[in-house]
Amino acid sequence: MPRYSRVFRRFLISYIVILIIPSIAGYMSYRTSISVTQSVSIENSVTQLQKSKEILERRMAEVEGFTRQLAINQDLSILMNEKSSNDRSNVFGIWKMMRNVLTFGQTNDFLQHFFVYLNNYNVVLTPGSAYFRPEHYYENYHYSDLSFSEWKRTILGKTHRSEIMPLSPFVNKGTETSVVTYMQSLPLDSFDGSSPAIVVVIIDEKTISRLLSGITDRYGGWAHITDAKGHTVGLHGIDEKDAEKLSADKRFDKEKVSQFYGDDLVITIRSSTNDWVYQAGIPRQVLLENANKIKYITWSVTGIALLIGLLVGLLLSYRNSAPINRLVGVMKEQFGQDGNTGRNEYDFLHGNISEMITNNKRLESELHRQVPLVRDAFLKRLIAGEFQSREEIIASAVQANAGLNGNAGYVGILQVNGYSLMDSVEILNELNAARLILKQALIDSGSSVRMTDIGSDKIASLFAFTDATTAVQIGKEEISKTLNRISQLVFDEYRISVTAAMGDLFDAVTEVSHSFEQAKQALEHAVHLNKKGITWFEETRTESATYYYPLDTELRLIGTIRAGEIEEAKRIVQSIISQNTEHRELSFEMKHQLVGEMKGTFLKLLDQKTFMESELFESVKNRIIEIQATETFEFIQEEIRDIMEALCGLIMSKKNDSHTRTVEQIKEYIKTTYAESDLTLYRVAEQVERPEKYISQLFKEVTGMNLSDHLEKVRMDHAVLLLKDNEYTVDEIASRVGYNSSHSFRRAFKRVTGISPSSYRQSVED
Structure with missing residues (x-):
């Protein structure tokens, strides 16, 4: 196709460029999936770590609450304040206290192992046991790095105020483990030195680690908790040495909530209550697992889309290049530019079409600007009674797009009071502002009202309703309430005094001017009597001996x-x-x-x-x-x-004859010009010297068929004759009956006859 080769190549290159976009989109989707997956994982991990922190702090708060409960326990207070003797002890009191502390560990797993040391009796009380010699307790439960004397001096011999000893090696009945120790001297206000009693809560590292297992089990990572001084309180899934190495590395920013360190994403949260630091690590490969799935799916779909898109691009390039050349030919004929299309076809089309669009937009903008003026002019003519018939009013309303939303209603006049002299620019500006305020108030009232200025200090308002019954039963009362409310509103807010006058009901659009004249008479009556509020015309009627025929x-x-x-x-x-x-x-x-x-x-x-x-x-x-x-x-x-x-009747008969002649003239013109592809409604209207909308409606009323359907039928009738002659191809027949595209002709022929042109020709031959 040498004729279309240049346009074809341009289309094909355009489609190939478009096909590259999915590849870029796939890459961006992949990058976005990584970012989204990472952010979601970080958010979930932070939430999980936050929950673990809250549970741990709540458990520690319960431990502290436990020590405060012991501080107010009367039995313990009695034991602490008793003076011990070498030969006897308050065995019953110790036994009773031992029973009291037995139940505390049943609700909090942090209280599974604790003891109370009574200094005066040198007794260690545990749930279920009492050690009258602390060394006996030390034999079963002791810190691996503390001797008995050091334990007694640092733990039992000092005053502690909610003191937490970090993770330390511990022997529990021969089993080695690590524990965190919480210590509180009793009473709570004990001074430095020895105190009457000490509560020591020993929390196993495994108990703390269970709170962190949610993160490690889900992502296969690790968790680490340190106190305010950097001592380890709990860890899971990581060695102490690796944790210390992470903390000592200067490249690691301890203030960031999330950051990559090595192959792990490290999340850090600091407690606001005790300054403990909670850290969790998530392996990078876990984060990218879902992203890799998305990557595989994205590139698979993108590859298939590229292959299919390339095939479709070839087809579309072939189909779309031919109409461009035909369009260029039409433009040459219309604008008379034979053989000179500029640098290429697109420049030629761009220049001419852009000029058409610019002119169209300029015309559209001008029409939009003129719409309010046209509506206002229509309303002024309506209330002045310049229209001669209802048909003329309806036609003008359609042209101005200014329907009244009803066939019955009232016409009123609002006059701004207090401006007797209107010969200065300042006063005219004030009146203009006052009219704008009144118009806006009428619009905001929600009433179906049309307005126009009829002087420097007056506004004509038209209230329309669906029918006369509604206007009489509801409309009059609604108008009175609306105008009274507006008058009061503009006076209260702007000190604008308004006089309102209303004419009688009009029950047809041709009577609007009569209601307006009545409103003017009512206004004169109200001004003459200096009457406030709303004045209706019926209130001003007087007996008259003259007849009514304006x-x-x-x-x-x-x-x-x-x-x-x-x-x-x-x-x-x-x-x-x-x-x-x-x-x-x-x-x-x-x-x-x-x-x-x-x-x-x-x-x-x-x-x-x-x-x-x-x-x-x-x-x-x-x-x-x-x-x-x-x-x-x-x-x-x-x-x-x-x-x-x-x-x-005579007029309608003449109209029908005129309409029939116009329709016959349209048919005759179509009969002679149907083969022209640029035959439009505008050309037909120009030929019969009537508006486009008018002839379209007229043709439908007289014939019962749309004008476009009639044109299509005429073209198909001639196409049938040409197909029977079997002298021309289908493409040539399409051109001869007024179609630019053979595809459009085939669709139209099948829509009208029910079969394709080729099938029809074959049936005739058979």
Whole structure:
């Protein structure tokens, strides 16, 4: 494929570069797994060592608590304070005390071996035994490196205050072991010198080592405990010499919690209660065991992914290079740059597409900037009554993306009080700030409200509800509470005084301007009477002898009939009749003038070319003229309804004819241009001089089919004819019926006909 070779090579190189990424990711994953595994192991080991430390400290605290219990034991106090004689001893007291201390070792394994030495009797009391001669006790239990005299002098002959003797060799009934010794003189406040009694707790090294076995058993490492002076208190899985070598090595930082030393990860914790140092070592290979598994899995998966990725890259490079060249050709045709694509195809596409995107973004940004202005303009036109029909209002609301969230509601005006003169920049700035505060307060209130400025000191607010029943039953009370709360809030926080006025209910979007005019009248009434709070229009009504038929209502009625909206026209007429019968008492002269005005409105309508050329013109004109003011309003309303139905029916008939002609024009244009691949909805809309969205909806309404589906059907019908002729290949047929890609053509053909083009051609031949 020499035509695509350069693009193909670029795609292939890109895919190969992408395939290198999994290899890098695999390596990073491996490194991360080591780091994560190591950190998890360190964290678990620290937790385990911390638990062992807590248990050991708790046991030692229990040992200390045991000595304090003995200090307050009355039997022991009696024995300590008795004066001994050479010929007799308090045998009963000693026996009783021996029984008392018998139970202490049952709850704490650190208290399995202890004794109490009574200085005055020279007696050693142990659980279950009393040695009236200390040398007898020494024969069974003694330190290997202490003689009897040294033992008696250093252990029994001194005052000890919670003193701990580090790990020392010890003989327990002929069995050699190592022990840690806890010593406390009694009473607790004994001074230097001999004390009445001494409690000595002998803790076997194996008992302490069992607390550290959780670390050594799990990781196969070692543990070591030293006191504040560096003397060994307990060790497991390591020799004393190796522990001393580790402690003496200057490269080892004793302040770090975790660090590698040799082939071990060493964790160090220091106790805050007695300054003991707890160390644990974990072999490096244990840490890396899980990481090595991850390494094997990662590189295996990465290797397979590279092989599969290379094959897929070759396929994708071939498939993707062809559309690029076709796209370059289309761009050349559109922008008129024949034969000059710059350095390569990508530069050419980049230049033209980036320009299109830049222009599109600039247009999008400008549209977003204009959206608030468009919405505000729509709301201003709505309350001013500038729209002629409901259809026009809906179309404008869709265009401005400014729906009202309801078809019924109330229009109100909020006026900032206290600014009679507004001819200075400072005052206008203050009013602008006050309006912003009021708008924000309305937004924060949670009400469904739309707002717009109608002056330097006024805001028009539109409260919409789903229907008129909800607006009457709930809306009015909700609006009153909201406005009262906002008025009080802005006054309390900003000292802004507000006057609120509300118009009557509107039950259709075409009546919004009428509610706004009522709000203006209510505001004038409130300002005139200096009334506080909310003023509703119904509170300001007075009896009037004039009829109700404002100009904006007449214009809306004309616009509605011209749009063929019969239901909306009936509603407007019903509103006019209701205003003049239920809320007014018209004299005959006023009624005569009202009927004359309404007749004039319909006569104006008949002046249009659409009606003048109709066969109904004369009959409708005569019916309008024959309406008399002497008739009842019910009769007049019925006559007007019949006239409006005739006029709207004529309008809708004309519309349908126009719609049909537009659709036929679209079909004819597609019939002649279906083979062009760049045939778009925009081009069709440009041809019939209508908006894109309009013709899309119109085509669906008239034909029941989407415009895109119709275009596809036309192309498939011609493709079927070309397949039957068997003159062109499938790729050539795809190009002749308007498809850039034969793959897209095949998918479309199968979607429409149910079989592929090749299968269809084969079936025709068979």
